[in-house]
Amino acid sequence: MRVLILGGDGYLGWPTALHFSARGHEVSVVDNFSRRRWHTEHGTASLTPIADLDARIAAWHETSGDQIRSYVGAVENGDFLDEVVAETRPEAIIHYGQQPSAPFSMLSRERAVETQHSNVIGNLNLLFSMRDHVPDAHLVKLGTMGEYGQPNIDIEEGYIEIEHNDRKDTLPFPKLPGSLYHCSKVHDSTNIHFACRTWDLRATDLNQGVVYGIETDETADDERLITRFDYDELFGTVLNRFCLQAVIGHPLTVYGTGGQTRGFLNIRDTLACVELAATNPADAGEFRVFNQFTEQFSVLELAELVKGAAEHLDYSVEIQHCDNPRVEKEDHYYNAIHTKLLDLGLKPTLLGEELVESMIHSIERYKGNAIEASIDPHTRWDPSKSPAGRA
Amino acid sequence: MRVLILGGDGYLGWPTALHFSARGHEVSVVDNFSRRRWHTEHGTASLTPIADLDARIAAWHETSGDQIRSYVGAVENGDFLDEVVAETRPEAIIHYGQQPSAPFSMLSRERAVETQHSNVIGNLNLLFSMRDHVPDAHLVKLGTMGEYGQPNIDIEEGYIEIEHNDRKDTLPFPKLPGSLYHCSKVHDSTNIHFACRTWDLRATDLNQGVVYGIETDETADDERLITRFDYDELFGTVLNRFCLQAVIGHPLTVYGTGGQTRGFLNIRDTLACVELAATNPADAGEFRVFNQFTEQFSVLELAELVKGAAEHLDYSVEIQHCDNPRVEKEDHYYNAIHTKLLDLGLKPTLLGEELVESMIHSIERYKGNAIEASIDPHTRWDPSKSPAGRA
Numbered sequence: 001m002r003v004l005i006l007g008g009d010g011y012l013g014w015p016t017a018l019h020f021s022a023r024g025h026e027v028s029v030v031d032n033f034s035r036r037r038w039h040t041e042h043g044t045a046s047l048t049p050i051a052d053l054d055a056r057i058a059a060w061h062e063t064s065g066d067q068i069r070s071y072v073g074a075v076e077n078g079d080f081l082d083e084v085v086a087e088t089r090p091e092a093i094i095h096y097g098q099q100p101s102a103p104f105s106m107l108s109r110e111r112a113v114e115t116q117h118s119n120v121i122g123n124l125n126l127l128f129s130m131r132d133h134v135p136d137a138h139l140v141k142l143g144t145m146g147e148y149g150q151p152n153i154d155i156e157e158g159y160i161e162i163e164h165n166d167r168k169d170t171l172p173f174p175k176l177p178g179s180l181y182h183c184s185k186v187h188d189s190t191n192i193h194f195a196c197r198t199w200d201l202r203a204t205d206l207n208q209g210v211v212y213g214i215e216t217d218e219t220a221d222d223e224r225l226i227t228r229f230d231y232d233e234l235f236g237t238v239l240n241r242f243c244l245q246a247v248i249g250h251p252l253t254v255y256g257t258g259g260q261t262r263g264f265l266n267i268r269d270t271l272a273c274v275e276l277a278a279t280n281p282a283d284a285g286e287f288r289v290f291n292q293f294t295e296q297f298s299v300l301e302l303a304e305l306v307k308g309a310a311e312h313l314d315y316s317v318e319i320q321h322c323d324n325p326r327v328e329k330e331d332h333y334y335n336a337i338h339t340k341l342l343d344l345g346l347k348p349t350l351l352g353e354e355l356v357e358s359m360i361h362s363i364e365r366y367k368g369n370a371i372e373a374s375i376d377p378h379t380r381w382d383p384s385k386s387p388a389g390r391a
Numbered sequence: 392m393r394v395l396i397l398g399g400d401g402y403l404g405w406p407t408a409l410h411f412s413a414r415g416h417e418v419s420v421v422d423n424f425s426r427r428r429w430h431t432e433h434g435t436a437s438l439t440p441i442a443d444l445d446a447r448i449a450a451w452h453e454t455s456g457d458q459i460r461s462y463v464g465a466v467e468n469g470d471f472l473d474e475v476v477a478e479t480r481p482e483a484i485i486h487y488g489q490q491p492s493a494p495f496s497m498l499s500r501e502r503a504v505e506t507q508h509s510n511v512i513g514n515l516n517l518l519f520s521m522r523d524h525v526p527d528a529h530l531v532k533l534g535t536m537g538e539y540g541q542p543n544i545d546i547e548e549g550y551i552e553i554e555h556n557d558r559k560d561t562l563p564f565p566k567l568p569g570s571l572y573h574c575s576k577v578h579d580s581t582n583i584h585f586a587c588r589t590w591d592l593r594a595t596d597l598n599q600g601v602v603y604g605i606e607t608d609e610t611a612d613d614e615r616l617i618t619r620f621d622y623d624e625l626f627g628t629v630l631n632r633f634c635l636q637a638v639i640g641h642p643l644t645v646y647g648t649g650g651q652t653r654g655f656l657n658i659r660d661t662l663a664c665v666e667l668a669a670t671n672p673a674d675a676g677e678f679r680v681f682n683q684f685t686e687q688f689s690v691l692e693l694a695e696l697v698k699g700a701a702e703h704l705d706y707s708v709e710i711q712h713c714d715n716p717r718v719e720k721e722d723h724y725y726n727a728i729h730t731k732l733l734d735l736g737l738k739p740t741l742l743g744e745e746l747v748e749s750m751i752h753s754i755e756r757y758k759g760n761a762i763e764a765s766i767d768p769h770t771r772w773d774p775s776k777s778p779a780g781r782a
Contacts, residue, residue: 078500109469109519113512120511120578121504124571128500135775152560153553162544162553162565167724169543171565174553175581176588180515183585187511187578190566194574197567198718199773327589333558382590384526 003278004090005029006075006097006126008068009036009053011228012142012211012270013096018218018225019271020278021066028069028088029053030081030097034118035228038104039235044374046228047244047366048214059224075122078129085129092278093130094140097122098184102146103325103379104234105181112180119184120191127195138281139192139203140274145263145293145336147186147207149176150329155336158205158289173289178328179381189289196287203286204277209263209293211270212239212351214362227267229366232374239264239302239351241375243359246310246317248370255377256324258300261334263293266349276344291338294348309356327381394669395481396420397466397488397517399459400427400444402619403533403602403661404487409609409616410662411669412457419460419479420444421472421488425509426619429495430626435765437619438635438757439605450615466513469520476520483669484521485531488513489575493537494716494770495625496572503571510575511582518586529672530583530594531665536654536684536727538577538598540567541720546727549596549680564680569719570772580680587678594677595668599661600654600684603630603742605753607659618658620757623765630655630693630742632766634750637701637708639761646768647715649691652725654684657740667735682729685739700747718772 003020007013008029021027031053039045051059057068069088073080075097085093098119099105105115123141130137148155151174161170172193177183188205195201219225230236231244242252265273273292282288297305300319307317324330342348349355394411398404399420412418422444430436442450448459460479464471466488476484489510490496496506514532521528539546542565552561563584568574579596586592610616621627622635633643656664664683673679688696691710698708715721733739740746 078504082500109473109516109523112519113469113515116511116515116582117508120507124504124507125500128503131775151562153555153558153562156555160553160555160565162551164544164547164551167544171542171544171567174551174562174565176562177581177585180582180585183578183581186581187574190568190574190577190581191507191571194568194571199775384522384590 001092002026002088002090004085004088004093006093006095007031009033010096011230012267014056015216015219015227015267016094016271016274017068018060019216019275021060021068022064022218028071030071030073030075030084032072032074042234044232044234044371047231047363047369048226048229049366049369050226050228051224056225059222063222075125076118078125081125082129086133089134090137092138092140093126094274094278095123095126096142099181101235102179102181105179106381107379115181116184120187123188124191127191127201130201131195131199135199135201136284138278139201140277141188141192141203141205143189143205143207144182144185145207145209145291146178146182147175147189148173149178150332150334151176152333155291157291157337157340193287196285200285202282202284204282204288204290206273206277206290206292208270209265210237210239211265211267212237213267214359216268216271233377233379238299242303242306243356244363244370245375246306246315247360247363247367248372250372250375251318251320252303252306253376254299254303254319254321255326256321257330258303258321259298259330260328261296261298263291263296263336263338264351265293268349269294269346272346273341276341276346280344290340291336292341293338295351296334296336305353306356309353310360312353313357313360322377325377325380392483393417393479393481395476395479395484397484397486398422400424401487402621403658405447405618406607406610406658407485407662407665408459409451410607410666412451412459413455413609419462421462421464421466421475423463423465433625435623435625435762438622438754438760439617439620440757440760441617441619442615447616450613454613466516467509469516472516473520477524480525481528483529483531484517485665485669486514486517487533490572492626493570493572496570497772498770506572507575511578514579515582518582518592521592522586522590526590526592527675529669530592531668532579532583532594532596534580534596534598535573535576536598536600536682537573538566538568538580539564540569541723541725542567543724548682548728548731584678587676591676593673593675595673595679595681597664597668597681597683600656601628601630602656602658602661603628604658605750607662624768624770629690633694633697634747635754635761636766637697637706638751638754638758639763641763641766642709642711643694643697644767645690645694645710645712646717647712648721649694649712650689650721651719652687652689654682654687654727654729655742656684659740660685660737663737664732667732667737671735681731682727683732684729686742687725687727696744697747700744701751703744704748704751713768716768716771
């Protein structure tokens with residue numbers, strides 16, 4: 001299968017490229033390195049020492065014999081993207097090429113605009129390129145569980161049957177996104193759904209939970225192939241950050257009570273899910289939505305899990321409840337359905353102390369790279385509210 | 392009240408500015424004349440001879456004694472908008488400053504991107520300017536009934552109570568927008584709702600039906616104050632177009648069977664609704680949605696109404712069913728609730744032969760300006776489909 005991966009230099013994009021390449025697919029990647037630029041601009045960096053894209057691709061060729069093609073450019077540039085799609089004629093397009101951080105999108109007007117422009121316009125350009133060059137290709141788009149927010153009813157996979165005044169319809173599940181980044185992903189879903197209805201495109205929106213982990217089968221054995229690992233307040237996700245905090249002796253920063261409950265999955269399961277979606281494409285005209293996570297946890301449960309595992313490894317760990325910089329519910333109902341990927345054959349890698357211990361061991365190798373000042377949360381969802389309420 | 396009107400040079404924006412000015416409010420308008428530019432680029436123009444903004448404002452001052460301030464610039468320019476909001480410190484902001492045409496958004500990738508960029512980024516900039524300068528101001532945003540599409544259930548005003556697996560919540564009404572323009576308005580609603588939840592802003596989304604009419608109380612008596620009137624395939628709305636077609640002897644172009652049913656309202660009622668919303672503001676943190684239309688009609692019903700009225704005035708009128716250039720349902724359930732504005736006191740101006748005859752008389756004065764070649768639909772929602780089905 002010819003596979004085009006947008007954002008192929010990123011935390012998930014790069015291991016996904018190797019995963020598909022290792023399985024004999026013809027892989028091309030697109031990236032403009034904006035993720036690396038954003039880190040530079042904020043004085044942060046990956047904990048793991050990541051090679052540049054050319055060096056990664058050369059190392060992969062050396063170790064596997066397989067070629068990955070790369071195209072350097074921005075998906076926001078429609079002419080560029082159009083040329084790449086026309087030249088590579090992909091059968092599956094895996095779209096990770098977006099600004100992926102909620103706090104980044106809440107930093108300022110400029111960063112909010114950059115996030116929504118990059119994400120929405122990039123994705124819109126892609127829909128036109130598909131329509132015009134590869135109308136039968138399958139778009140596998142990375143969405144987020146954060147599109148749904150925390151409604152007081154069970155969260156279905158993309159659609160819900162609504163009975164109202166004695167009539168019925170199955171309609172898009174209502175969305176309550178929790179940041180301007182999450183809003184951008186809702187916008188993408190709306191645009192993709194429209195394109196499927198109107199142009200008969202085929203697409204799968206993977207509403208992914210929070211990803212944790214470092215290693216995948218293809219990146220574990222050669223340091224030149226390792227993927228990035230972020231732990232800073234902007235790009236670090238919660239479990240990865242807790243593990244790093246435990247290793248460097250920084251308190252685990254729980255925002256508020258830690259009652260916030262979310263779906264989580266291992267990075268290895270991300271690759272498995274994307275592969276399942278790509279090898280079982282949506283029908284023409286179908287906009288399919290899968291909720292892509294394997295387990296639900298509250299933030300405090302994760303902090304306690306990491307504390308327990310780290311203490312078994314003789315670390316001394318403190319859990320610190322800091323003022324919640326976000327505007328979000330800390331005590332809420334949460335039950336999200338996630339059976340469609342299981343039905344396609346996903347075998348989840350479940351989270352436990354052993355897995356946390358192995359993450360801690362991976363982190364120990366690189367702990368000297370940690371920039372401790374980047375960890376604590378400074379980006380407030382509502383700058384007019386002082387930590388203890390309205391200013 | 393200090394009122395800031397974005398898009399104050401447009402079809403609805405200009406009469407709205409006069410309406411508020413005539414009622415003693417302190418009115419400022421923002422426009423970058425992109426609507427005039429888009430017409431120039433497509434070789435189309437308003438049927439009515441519209442004065443430029445400075446001349447309009449001078450004429451209004453001459454006839455009413457009232458001052459309207461104007462700011463020329465783009466809402467996509469966040470720094471510009473920020474300065475305008477900081478300087479005018481509005482209590483109500485009425486946001487019409489967007490690309491308003493569905494077919495325009497479907498012309499090409501470039502036009503789709505321009506539409507979503509202008510609309511989404513302009514609106515996002517506005518939310519930040521409100522947060523930072525006038526957090527208690529009330530945003531009155533023009534949305535569209537087209538955000539909902541044609542679901543098989545009754546369309547509520549913005550929200551719907553959903554009972555699911557023995558739990559209940561009131562959530563945003565699911566959206567099935569019918570063009571990339573309509574998608575942009577859904578994106579705006581999502582962003583505004585988020586801003587209200589997160590920053591305690593107050594906003595009213597007016598999901599407006601299709602507007603018809605030319606004259607309002609303030610624009611009728613002095614030709615220098617007249618608003619624009621469009622009838623071309625891109626910017627002309629259906630009833631306005633039918634009236635012009637009847638006058639110039641062009642067949643009334645019904646897309647497909649004409650069974651498409653939508654909500655409609657008179658331009659005078661638009662002004663009344665906007666005034667009702669502005670003078671009855673939403674609460675802090677509230678994102679209120681009103682369905683702003685007064686009557687439902689099918690496209691064919693409107694064609695027959697115009698044919699009847701025009702024949703009474705001795706015009707000979709042909710109704711022509713042309714291949715539908717849009718991808719849309721032509722036979723569908725449609726029942727949209729619209730009681731909230733009535734509850735606030737709206738007295739609808741209902742459509743009938745007499746009203747159509749008065750529109751026809753207004754059009755007769757300017758029929759020499761009509762550019763007949765711009766009327767028939769050329770913009771196809773799916774260019775791969777030939778008129779009789781898939782190419």
